[in-house]
Amino acid sequence: MLKADVNEFPVLCDLYQPKAHDNLVDLVFVHGLGGTFRGTWTADGAPRPWIENPEFLGPLKDKVRILSFGYNANRFGEVANTRIIHHANSLLRALFRKRIDCQERPIIFIAHSLGGLVVKRAILLCPTNDDWHAIKSATKGVVFMGTPHMGAEQANYLSLAQNFLSLVKLEQPVATNLTKELELFSTTMQDINQEFSIDVHRSIKLICFYESVPQRLPHGKSVITDRSAVVCHTSRSGKPRSFVHAF
Structure with missing residues (x-):
């Protein structure tokens, strides 16, 4: 779903709150390019996001609060011009307000696509503000789903950005002045991934x-390859899953 769920951004919405208030973990979902805080996590034809149904948590459902962060990712041009750092700042401010009374509660982020870059930049920004130190300390894990981590030269980042642009072209109008925006965005990806x-x-x-199922792109290319989806300079291995990039 590419249409916005709300008219105002950003938003950090409670999608599931256990009856008991002694939560052990905050599970924070962050969508990517063209996504929304509800639509990204809703299967085609489903009446509501699957993350609103606590049954997927199994025995942990009474100990986990589910939050979903939404920001303006409707157009490539808006994402490129607004910059990832602004979305990351918005995420941190929203988390600080939401967790003012539970700052030591562990956080696990689940990020799709470019939402992973928002999360990575947010973690990198935490030391710059006293209010955010606790967020980094509380972050215990990040699950990246189709996030570009490619540690390569500028040209490869530009090619990857063009793949994302092709995906958005399938659904909606594209911003003008694309060459400059693509260059800006590919540089942003490179900087975030190297720092992280x-x-x-x-x-x-x-x-x-x-994703192990190629997204519908020209020449049959995948949006994210296995090489790109693994965090560079770490021993972490990537795990293929049978879905397309925009799910």
Whole structure:
């Protein structure tokens, strides 16, 4: 679903709150390009997001609060011009307000596509603001789903950005002045991934998934390859899953 769920951004919405208030973990979902805080996690034809149904948590359902972060990712141009850092700042501010009375509660992020870059930039920004130190300390894990981590030269980042652009072209109009936006966005990806590979702490567990079913792109290319979907400069291995990139 590419249409926005709300008219105002950003939003950090409670999608599931256990009856008991002694939550052990905050599970924070972050969508990617063209996604929304509800639509990204809703299967085709389903009446509501699957993450609203606590049954997927199994025996942990009474100990987990589910939050979903939404930001304006409707158009490639808007994402490129707004910059990932602004979305990351919005995520941190929203988390701080939401967790003001439970700052030590563990956090696990689940991020789809470019949402993974938002999460990575947010973690890198935590030391810059006293209010955010606790968020980094509380972050125990990040699950990346089809997030580009490719540690390569600028040209490859530009090619990857063009793949994302092709995906968005399938559904909606594209912003003008694309060459400059693509260059800006590919540089942003490169900077975030290089900084994160140096700064990432062993206390944060990283799991990377990538799609094994090619997304409908020109020439049959995948949006994210297995090589790109594994965090560079770490021993973490990528895990293939049988889904397309925009699910």
